[in-house]
Amino acid sequence: MRKNNEFFVGYLKAPQSIVSFYKIVVPIFLLIAIAVGVWLSLNQQSAGKGVAELSNQSTMSGYLTLDPYPVLHHVGEEKRSVILVDRFKKSANDLLQPYANQWITVSGLPIDRGDWVMLQVPADAEVQVVSNKMGLEVSDQYLGEVTFEGEIIDSKCFLGVMKPGGGKVHRACARLCLLGGVPPMLAVKNQQGERLGYLLMNEDGSSASIPLSDKVAVPVRLSGTLLQRGELQYVRLNASNVKLLTGSKLADYGETLAQMSDEDVAMLNHDHDH
Structure with missing residues (x-):
């Protein structure tokens, strides 16, 4: 007389053959999933090391030009040129228009990536004119x-x-x-x-x-x-x-x-x- 094939019933103890099968298959699938995840992470294009501060304000002083985009020149000991933008998806030109071609101090949230520095200037930023240093025009x-x-x-x-x-x-x-x-x-x-x-x-x-x-x-x-x-x-x-x-x-x-x-x-x- 032939034995009945083992059959899984949820409320009964699993047959030994099914238990043995899953003891082999489950670890294999877990290892494959881990390997695929590692491969995908290693082969994904880098998003870059750009850093945008969302809370730590920075104050910078420099000579402001607006054409074609607002830039603060001669910033810090390294005399860097810092691009100025609005906190939102727009130019800071209107905000900074009254201070063009002057030496100013302004605060905002810095953005940094490699050789590039940017400052997000909020609409309520306090801009102080340090001096009207004409002759610093950037050519x-x-x-x-x-x-x-x-x-x-x-x-x-x-x-x-x-x-x-x-x-x-x-x-x-x-x-x-x-x-x-x-x-x-x-x-x-x-x-x-x-x-x-x-x-x-x-x-x-x-x-x-x-x-x-x-x-x-x-x-x-x-x-x-x-x-x-x-x-x-x-x-x-x-x-x-x-x-x-x-x-x-x-x-x-x-x-x-x-x-x-x-x-x-x-x-x-x-x-x-x-």
Whole structure:
């Protein structure tokens, strides 16, 4: 007489064959799940080491310029140039307009990523005029004609406010920021693997935020004039000539974000002269 096949009944003790089966299968599935999780985490693109302070205010003093974006120059012992933005998705230009071309002190929430520093200035910020130091005007230094491939991003989110602050998942947010006047930036990776950033402005020196808002968070190729203004590097371009590249792969922008080195600038000028 044949024995009945073992059958699992919830309110009875499980048959030994089923218990033995799951003692083997469950650990295997757990190990596979752990291995997949580790593999995914190791192969995920870095969101970067940008830091945005949400509560610790910082006070900075420097010479304020507004064109094309608010920037505080000669800040601290390192004489850094600090980009100023509103606490929300908009430019701080209107708030700071009365203090243009003056030496001021202002407080806000700092954002830091590599060579780049930004300050979020609240609408009720107290701005103090230290002195009207005319003669500190920041002039442009011509660095050469350039062509870059990379991704146009909104500088505020990319430098640390959002993670990730680039790519298609961030496109809607980035577009709103640019429409509000947040400075657009091009993030690229050079042949040495370094991640570099360049602020973008129109050919006439005005803000390119709105003209570039429909070209954000996708691969692009653009050409223009590379300028140094204070400690920041800009590309002056015609927004209508920015070319969208085919494909969906975006650059790996790494942990931090630098600016073009003096050696690279010298090489650029050498190539241009010849």
